Amino acid sequence: MNLINKQKKVAVIGAGFVGCCTAWLLTKQGHNVTLISTNSSGSSAALGLLMADVFQRSSGRSWRLRQQSMQLFGEWQQHLQGAGHQAKINRGLWLLTNNSNQWQKYQMLAEERSKQGIGMEIFNAAALKEQVELGVLPPLSEGLIGGIWSSRDGQLDPTEWMKELLLDGQNKGLKYINSKVSQLTQIDGSWQLSLEANNKDNEIYDWLMVCAGLESIALLAPLGLSNTNNLAMQPVLGQALELKLPAGINLQQSINWDGINLVPRPDNHLWLGATLEPGLNQNQAGSIDALKDMQQLNGAAPEWLNQAKVIRHWQGVRAQPLAQPAPVLEQLLPGLCLMAGHYRNGILLGPASAMWAATIINEDSKDN
Structure with a gap:
């Protein structure tokens, strides 16, 4: 119409x-x-x-x-x-944190969304371990404090x-x-x-x-x-990685882990990104240190992520007003x-x- x-x-x-x-x-x-x-x-x-x-x-x-x-x-x-096209949306998003201040913000956010009638669940460290035992989440690092689950958010390709x-x-x-x-x-x-x-x-x-x-x-x-x-506007470079995960790691939904995104892909692959590097354009190489910190989740990466094999690396530029x-x-x-x-x-x-x-x-x- x-x-x-x-x-x-x-x-x-x-x-x-x-x-x-x-x-x-x-x-x-x-x-x-x-x-x-x-x-x-x-x-x-x-x-x-x-x-x-x-x-x-x-x-x-x-x-x-x-x-x-x-x-x-x-x-x-x-x-x-309806017109015969592929248009998949992977619903559901985890926000996880190792930071106590961020954890407080997540709890306040979930409570606010609950008042608005928007489904969002709070998980402390013990509750997250239960999700790991149930196979909902892969093994997590010991320093993880908590997180929230947002059912309406998600990811698309x-x-x-x-x-x-x-x-x-x-x-x-x-x-x-x-x-x-x-x-x-x-x-x-x-x-x-x-x-x-x-x-x-x-x-x-x-x-x-x-x-x-x-x-x-x-x-x-x-x-x-x-x-x-x-x-x-200024350019802000973002680097990303595609990783091959070790056998037995089952990541079902996307995760934002203290600002770093983990996106499950077919064949036990994972997208990991992206860095924030102001002032760099598409033709400039991104920081190796920034890429390393991202892959290690700034020191919070679980062992399976450290063992993952890099399949490819790419970068792009965002325009920031x-x-x-x-x-x-x-x-x-x-x-x-x-x-x-x-x-x-x-x-x-x-x-x-x-x-x-x-x-x-x-x-x-x-x-x-």
């Missing part, structure tokens, strides 16, 4: 997770959408953790965006699966979801151009793009959705927008929106960001 009064011609620049979500939703709603990108590097280090209910605040923009995204993920999953969103979008009419955008030109209230692939995209667009991460700022600079709108909260969702000029700076929540906030874009465009459709 289309939700629009008038079809708009839209270009989405950047095919990371946010760009794919936006292009898919706008296409689904009946707009004429072209997705333009050369890669999806913005999502390359993402492990796909969905941490909405475990967010420390219970109000405000960030809370609302997280809750909206989780609702949309459920709706989108049903739609994609970003690469698989992007692939399925693109396939379904293209079945609905989404067009894809494999090129880098070099220039944005405003023409009589509409927009034209210069592409590296063929110098000029002759199409005229009603709307541009710029979802190109850190590259967005350079693209907007010739329009005089990068400084006047407080759009400054410096002058405003993440993410930056802003209409900069008529027909021009910036959707970037999601920092560590580009996967979680993909659907809510896409809905923000759809609302902006559909409100314009009513007025014109």
Whole structure:
């Protein structure tokens, strides 16, 4: 069912997770959408953790965006699966800690969510040992103080979801151009793009959705927008590992262990990540020490994790806003929106960001 009064011609620049979500939703709603990108590097280090209910605040923009995204993920999953696509969400997330102050915060958070009617269970060290004995959790380190179990949060595979969103979008009419955008030109209230692939995209667009991460700022600079709108962002490198676990280790759900994410994968593999290294870009090597500390859970790793074999190592860059909260969702000029700076929540906030874009465009459709 289309939700629009008038079809708009839209270009989405950047095919990371946010760009794919936006292009898919706008296409689904009946707009004429072209997705333009050369890669999806913005999502390359993402492990796909969905941490909405475990967010420390219970109000405000960030809370609302997280809750909206989780609702949309459920709706989108049903739609994609109904159309024959794979769209798996692994529900359930453990938050574990070796830190007494963090343990107090977790207990307060679980109590607050219980008052809101959101299921979240508290586990002290003894209760966690029982979960290990039941086979729910693998063996844990002795210094573990406690944790919480969030049933509605979880994890998805970003690469698989992007692939399925693109396939379904293209079945609905989404067009894809494999090129880098070099220039944005405003023409009589509409927009034209210069592409590296063929110098000029002759199409005229009603709307541009710029979802190109850190590259967005350079693209907007010739329009005089990068400084006047407080759009400054810094790169924050994230390194991740894929590990082969020792035989007999059964990890069923994702774990956030004092900020480090452990994501179970098929064939007894594990994704582990990701580091926080401000100021480094995609072309720079991440810190070996930071990678080592992550693999050892900053000294708290159980023996099975220390014994795990490294299968591959990769890294990606997050865009962190410096002058405003993440993410930056802003209409900069008529027909021009910036959707970037999601920092560590580009996967979680993909659907809510896409809905923000759809609302902006559909409100314009009513007025014109």
